[in-house]
Amino acid sequence: MDIVAFTMCEKRTPESRKDESYAVPGTGDPDGLIQSKWFHGATKDDLNRFLDQDLDLLVVSLPLTDLTRGMIAKEQFQILAKKKTFLCNIGWGPLVVTADLIDALEKGLVRAAALNVTDPESLPKGHPLWRAPNLLSRRT
Template sequence: MTILTILTSPDKPRPAVFDRLGDDAEVRWVEADTLAAALPGSDALLMWDFFSTALEDAFPTADRLSWVHAASAGVDSLRFRRLVDSDVTVTNAHGVFDQAIAEYVLGVVLMFAKRSVESLELQRDHVWHRRETETVAGTRALVVGTGGIGRRTARLLRAFGVDVVGAATHARAGDADFSRIIDSAHLGEHLSSVDWLINAAPLTDATRGMFDASVFAQLPSTARFVSIGRGASTKTDDLLAALSDGTIAGAGLDVVDPEPLPPGHPLWDAPNTLITAHLSGDTEGWTDRLAQQFLTHWDRWVAGEPFPQTVDLRAGYVPSET
């Protein structure tokens, strides 16, 4: 009989729609400390606890595993050598979070342009203070990462009149969502006129620590940094310094390093900075959407049909069709 192992955690909900998985398989619900014992004989693994790093240590016990699904957009916790070199097919939550995260980015951009945080502070202090705000039309955004989330972000920003350039592993012109795409290896050459630098990149060897002091120094002092990719792609100390000394004008951070950000960390008090708890994709019903996506994949797998897309673990993301 087919065996499906589901890695969960005490705080993760168990969607009722998963009950039907038992019609096609033996389902093993496990937590990180029992994953290794459950993997022998397992044909498929659902990483429902998508923040867990337990699979790397448990993977040697997987003697029959052919498919791993991560209920997340990022797959950096799965990019360990044994899995990368294996024949196991990996899928992820590609597409589930695109709209929600793009809306978050747009909201941060508008918040900075319209000085919303300052307005709330004035309201709390009962101060009537008229001042000018900014318009986003005519500004320029550089979105690093041209996958589904980056593309949806570009579409929303373009609808507000923002010129959006993308950065990816290869430069190209004539893209449907970006005015052009630059080579991210030459990021520094394209920063001098950027108003909004947006990190939507997967975490790979190339992007780890990408956003550092040299990048921030090449931005205009009026630029803002918005990060919804992975915290480790930004050098936190460099970002903190850039915010503190006015090298850049502000930051909207849904991901940070370390994460969770410890109480008392100086980034909490950085000037002109909004920090949220890695929640940009967590709109109402998001776990239901993740569950439904997995069930759709499951039905394909049981029927022997191909998945709509798979992850290239060596690259660290689902290859773009564009």
């Protein structure tokens, strides 16, 4: 299994890949050694180059900013469709464009999606996302 990472800033050296934040001993990757490839950038083109790596699983874990809002949308789902990637968003709901996610699930562009938070949050009764195939949500 290969693990590839995408960060905003380049992580060229082993020192730059270290995570100095606290982790429970025996967990995580404090030395940044498990990734086989590192990608970086702040543009859609940078993100798309990363997504074009035939990912089986994409875990989105980002803060919600003007730069990250809507970063996974129709164009990105088209790229993920090559491998039918499983999308797991443990970050904020608006990182993923909900209408585009519904479309991707209905068309089978992604294998499935697991969401911790939706957009809108809380998802109203009768919202189309509730009926989308292959959706896992903390409220389902």
